[in-house]
Amino acid sequence: GDYGRLGLASNCNKKIPEKVMSLDDFHIGQVSCGLNHTLCASSDGNRVWSFGDGDYGKLGLGNTAGRSSPTEIEALRGIGVKRVLAGTQFSVVLTNAGQVYTFGQERMLGINESFATNSTVPQLVPDLVD
Numbered sequence: 001g002d003y004g005r006l007g008l009a010s011n012c013n014k015k016i017p018e019k020v021m022s023l024d025d026f027h028i029g030q031v032s033c034g035l036n037h038t039l040c041a042s043s044d045g046n047r048v049w050s051f052g053d054g055d056y057g058k059l060g061l062g063n064t065a066g067r068s069s070p071t072e073i074e075a076l077r078g079i080g081v082k083r084v085l086a087g088t089q090f091s092v093v094l095t096n097a098g099q100v101y102t103f104g105q106e107r108m109l110g111i112n113e114s115f116a117t118n119s120t121v122p123q124l125v126p127d128l129v130d
Contacts, residue, residue, distance in 0.1 A: 003036045004068025005052030011068060022070050023049065034058070034086030040070060045081040045096060048073045056089050057120025058104030064120060075122045076101070093122060100125045 001013045007020045029043030037052030037059060049070035050059040057064055060073040080096040090104030101122035 003053035003066055005033070005036050005038050007038060007040075007049075007051040007068070007070045009069045020070060030084055032084045032086040034091070035088045037086055037091070039084040039086045039091055039093075041081045041084045046078050048076040048081055048084060048093065050091070056105035056118045058086075058089055058091050060091060060103040060120070060122050062120050073122065100128045 002011060004011055006014060006018070007022070008014070008018055009022070023040060026047065027043040028040050029045070030039075030041040032039045034052070037050060037054070040049045041047070048060075049072050050061065051067045051070045052059070054061065054064045054066040059065075059067060059071070060075065061067070061071055076093060079099075081093055082096045083094040085092040085094075087104070090102060093101040095101070101124055103119045103122050106118050
């Protein structure tokens with residue numbers, strides 16, 4: 001689909017479901033679709049992938065480039081992800097330990113202004129840390 005948000009290595013829209021072959025070797029436990037991007041997490045919570053529009057760094061890959069194929073967010077590997085949530089121009093990750101990570105457009109994140117800058121990599125939300 002537009003911006004590569006379907007993860008099918010193209011920007012073509014599809015009228016019927018199509019398997020995301022690049023994730024075929026993994027057990028996907030969660031998928032969250034934002035406005036123009038998608039997040040997927042493995043069922044064990046040890047791996048997270050993103051694809052689609054990369055504006056504001058909402059893919060968490062260290063830049064603002066878009067991806068039309070699932071790309072692993074290395075910063076989240078092995079941390080034990082419980083939930084992934086794709087918003088309009090941001091992403092949120094909740095860990096099994098209760099930590100919250102965000103990335104993307106700062107004004108959409110609802111966090112303390114001293115922390116609020118567009119983040120292209122997952123950032124631990126400091127106000128939610130014990």
